[in-house]
Amino acid sequence: MYFIANWKMFGVLNSLNSLHKVMNFFKSFKKKKSVKIIYCPPNTLIRPMTKRLLKSTIEVGAQNCHENDSYGAFTGSVNSSMLKSVGAKYVIIGHSENRQFGETNRMINLKIKSALKSNLKVIFCIGETLQEKRKKITKKVLSKQIKLGLNKIKDNRNILIAYEPVWSIGTGLIPKPKDLFDTVYFIKKRMKSNKVLYGGSVNPKNINQLKFITNIDGYLIGGASQDPKKFIDIIKKSYN
Numbered sequence: 001m002y003f004i005a006n007w008k009m010f011g012v013l014n015s016l017n018s019l020h021k022v023m024n025f026f027k028s029f030k031k032k033k034s035v036k037i038i039y040c041p042p043n044t045l046i047r048p049m050t051k052r053l054l055k056s057t058i059e060v061g062a063q064n065c066h067e068n069d070s071y072g073a074f075t076g077s078v079n080s081s082m083l084k085s086v087g088a089k090y091v092i093i094g095h096s097e098n099r100q101f102g103e104t105n106r107m108i109n110l111k112i113k114s115a116l117k118s119n120l121k122v123i124f125c126i127g128e129t130l131q132e133k134r135k136k137i138t139k140k141v142l143s144k145q146i147k148l149g150l151n152k153i154k155d156n157r158n159i160l161i162a163y164e165p166v167w168s169i170g171t172g173l174i175p176k177p178k179d180l181f182d183t184v185y186f187i188k189k190r191m192k193s194n195k196v197l198y199g200g201s202v203n204p205k206n207i208n209q210l211k212f213i214t215n216i217d218g219y220l221i222g223g224a225s226q227d228p229k230k231f232i233d234i235i236k237k238s239y240n
């Protein structure tokens with residue numbers, strides 16, 4: 001099971017002081033062998049976080065990368081090899097918060113290719129909006145995002161899919177268990193081999209419901225991941 005913390009644009013150096021709680025918990029967690037914890041902080045914290053986690057099996061990832069895999073005049077941007085060089089092992093690509101501001105499927109495809117070339121594992125986010133859900137075109141939307149996002153990528157072993165319905169991100173809403181099971185089933189069938197995570201308002205309460213959806217391979221957790229107590233709670237409860 002994957003537990004991926006997406007810190008979004010939160011966190012300064014001091015925020016790393018809370019990491020020891022999660023590290024200590026994880027050190028003695030009985031189900032440790034079957035769990036992967038990955039923190040995706042803002043780029044400014046990748047290096048210091050990697051250093052803090054040196055003695056832990058918790059890994060670090062980034063939240064996005066530029067589509068260009070060489071260097072260039074792209075003020076304010078960071079490419080995949082730069083992320084790799086400071087310790088990132090993963091990168092989130094295609095998050096709806098970026099799609100919303102103009103990130104296209106084509107850009108996402110280039111970003112994924114670049115990340116794989118830099119030996120980063122990809123957390124590829126897909127998901128439908130509320131409007132698309134109401135129109136009952138969720139599967140069509142996901143299919144298109146997968147097809148275009150993974151265009152000409154033959155080896156998808158290093159790609160995790162994060163199914164994140166846009167309407168559930170940060171809203172406290174989660175899909176009905178049956179819908180979620182069906183959608184994850186659909187994605188897995190379409191992708192053949194990949195692991196599929198769920199993301200969107202995962203918290204210590206609704207994990208009691210989510211954990212019974214047996215085809216989910218983990219969670220991408222935003223808000224709740226910034227609070228070590230909540231994050232630990234989610235992990236623990238997934239196994240009770």
Ligand code: PGA
Nearest residue numbers: 169170200201221222223
């Ligand atoms: P949330 O965010 O858990 O705060 O809804 C999830 C995400 O955006 O990855």
